Amino acid sequence: MGQRIIVDPLTRIEGHLKIEVEVENGVVKDAWSTGSMFRGLETLLVKRDPRDATYVTERVCGVCAGSHGTASSFALDQAFGAKVPTGGRLLRNLILGAMWLHDHPLHFYHLSALDYIDVMKVAEYKGNDPGLLAVKDKIVKLATAGDTAPLTPRYQPDEFSVTDPELVTTAVAHYIKALEMQAKAKKMSAIFAGKQPHQSSIVVGGVTVFPKVEAIATFASMLEEQISFIENVYVKDVLTFGTGPLLKLAQLGVGAGHGHYMTYGGFPIDDKGTTFFKSGVIFDNDFAHVQKLDASKIYEDVKHSWYKSASHLHPSKGETEADTSKDAYSFIKSPRYDGKPMEVGPLARMLVEGNETLMGLVKQYNIKPGAVARHAARAIETVKLANEMRLWVEQLKEELGKGIRIHDTDHWEPPTTGEGAGLTEAPRGALGHWISVKDGLTANYQMVVPSTWNFGPRDDKEVRGPIEQALIGTPVPDVNNPINVARVVRSYDPCISCAVHLIDPTSNEIRKFQIG
């Protein structure tokens, strides 16, 4: 007989998420995930000027800001027949890349780290580092004043929590430093984007910002500051934790999923569509055999989702008509690739490209795919991207020197008819937007976002969605303190307001599960 635990709201993620697990003998036996917010942005776009889509879908998420605007612009470029000039491509990459540099460290320090460190151990710091003493002083004073929100209250630290005062104090110091760096990364993006979050520069056909020499120079110097932080602080911390106090968690592979990974590829690096992050598919943890992605193999099942539409529809033909009379438990659909539930995100990206740093760590420390490996992959790809951005800045300078073009103005007006698919990578994983244009207006718009892949329910064949599978076996020795559940869920960096298509007004009853 299992015991059911509901974690609702699951905080420190984007959107509203409820996680329900069944625990037996101290481990998770079964799991269900539910999103609980609906805005209906796709419906809003229908019968409007298609160009509004880049602006509106940008607002799907304020954390992966830039990602939806980019995916949307890719879909619209295709539908409009626009050819984005080199300058436009580079500026889009830099605007978006800077937001990735903001996003990944923020996920580690501000959304995840509090699950792993026992913050109050700062009080026991005995060293002489002036920076760390200042942090100790600050936290102790907050505690003396009786006000440590938002660092407390929290779940109780457990056997996996980092308690070494020096490590904890360093982590808290970096939590504060990372707050500054994420703000600076947004500022950097805004140099070309207008503002962040919710940039306005990326539109169909390219970008609106004509880059000035001084702006490029400022961007370049801010990039160096980011690279220094990423290499000397962020990556170091992730590796220190992952191969130190969290090694046991890493070796146990807590939070491993089905072992199927998928990437669409992201950041075009030439004008032929070659991407910096590669596309590819891995089945059953067979990392040596990365297969070619065939986007026609994507479909969405709806057996356990409250939808009327048929299962097995490709997103370009997607429908979202609700039906709550059927026995289902989620408003997120179950996307599948070639019949399999796929994990998307940093771990998928680094496995698909066979990243040497990650593979080296996996071998050296006997780490299994799981929550800790996800954090490592995220840090490793941040370094990779940040260094590549240096090259893009140089290429942008060259373009400027030879009469840069940033926009395909000949294809600015909407076509009478057109179809487009924008497949790319968001920080959280494979992101797809599909548009069809009729009579110069948007006729249909569909998004399948990373968290739909990661947080979808069981499919028509009763196979669990990736997060549901990843939670199986997670240790929960104390049902009143399900901290490992939160760790596993957050390792995916969920973005739930993107993932939920629709909640039917007639019934939002939480499904009553059969237990035991």
Next chain:
Amino acid sequence: MNSPLDLLRARGVSRRDFMKLCAAVTAAMGLPAAMEPEVAKAVEAGIKKPAVIWLEGQDCAGCSESTIATLNPSAAEVVLDMLSLRYHETIMAGTGDVARKAFEDTVKEGKYVLVVEGSIPKENDKFCVIGGKPFRQHVEEAAKNAAVILAIGSCAAYGGIPGATPSKGVGVGEIVKDKPIINLPSCPVKPSRLIGTIVYYLTFKKAPELDNVGRPKAFYSNNIHENCPRRGQFESGHFLNDWNDPQQADWCLLLKGCKGPKTFADCGQVWWNDNVNYCINAGSPCAGCSQPEFYKEFSPLYKKQEMFSLPGVGQVNPDTVGKIVAGATAVGIAAHLGGSAVSGRLGNDHKSKEVSK
């Protein structure tokens, strides 16, 4: 009992930092510099960190992300030194039961600053449920004991983009009728406006002066178009058509759909992200995100505007601008008419034509 200054020092805030903050706030709220000592005195007197409940409804976390994009004061100062952030789903350590209890305890305690991000789905409560409870109910419960209510971002202020969807998102003012709401619209909220308003409230224990749609006048009195750095180009009849042309790079964006003439905000004066840029400076037409009309009545956002409304003049087409602008100024183009355009059309026999370079 600690003195206010002890409390301040206890939080690791130096006297110098404190005075800097007071100066910034005084300036941000449009108060004369001579008032700085008064602001400092008032802040010192009420220095206890205010408890904050920050609710997220039909949102994207963009306003939270924008708030922590602040560099002066820094995000750490705001999150750790300035506010006692008791409930904020994206930032707080607690989750599940622990989070819910933090919310309930703070509501019981009362007299907190309530910040709402995201709209409330008017079509049906079930479109936004958190911790098993409709978001509308969270807002109502939290509003009851709040000392002050801030609706931040376009969604919480007026419904914003969700307001144009089948979920019919509405702002806090449509749900909470018995208390004043300070609206801080724009998509997302601009950190200087949010922080400035909170500090103003803590200092003077009252809301700043608001306009007729609930926005602090200090931040929302300037018409984007009237104060646009590209205003001279507009008067010369220079309208951007091709983003690739360096010569057109700072031309007027009206032909790209700019809603500047219908929009009031300080974007042109205090730029975004630590003053580094704003939409129009990046060549993007203003979408009017700080107006109640956003998004529904401002869509389509990028369509070429054959005719557009000019405050104080009414409908004009781009072709006539160069000719009539001197006269228009006389009619009162800079007269702060609160967005209400004089009706009528000028030069309606002029055909709009694209401006070529």
